[in-house]
Amino acid sequence: MTPAPGRSLKQRLTQKLTFPALALLAVVLTVGVPGQRRPPPTAPLRPAAERPLMADLTLSALSGPSWTLSRHRGRVVLLNYWATWCPPCQAEAPALVRIARDYQGKGLDVAGVSVDQDAMNSVPSFVAEYRVPYPILLSGPPAPGGPVRALPTTFLIDRQGRVADVTVGALDEPSLRCALERLLHEPSGD
DSSP: OOOOTTTHHHHHHHHHHHHHHHHHHHHHHOOTTTTTOOOOOOOOOOOOOOBBBBOOEEEOOOSOOOEGGGGTTSSSSEEEEEETTTTHHHHHHHHHHHHHHTTTTTTEEEEEOOTTTTHHHHHHEEEEEEEOOHHHHHHHOTTTOOOOOOOSSSEOOTTTTTTEEEEEOOOHHHHHHHHHHHHHHTTTTT
């Protein structure tokens, strides 16, 4: 290979090293440095004025009295539709347990709605295995706004009973915590 006329060795090396260096810089800026924690993404809550009112529902509980959504007015509610046979539901269960425990005295009520066909037999062992501290409800009527089409599906309901967010699929714990912090710090009369 013959050197390009009029270009020094330093110029040729700089040109050859510039592209890989720029590519590495682009990767670091896009992905981040391995091992470095990124801040949680901003939670995609609906603006308060655009939140639809969640229809009231009453569901039977696996144990204890029936559960009625309207009795939780004034508190933020996380309502999670799930099933024992659903791998994403199993994967998110530890995060939901942590969130329920961490926010229990801060204005959040968590409830899980099992859609298992044989819930009375399959759900108790799941609840025991994951040490679920919140009420487990048995699915009755379809979720407000239509049937749940995929599992898990999670509704975040604000203090006024309005749907602030719906997540279809497994929850991302940092994003969920961000959304809950925002909802819990909204004015009660919003």
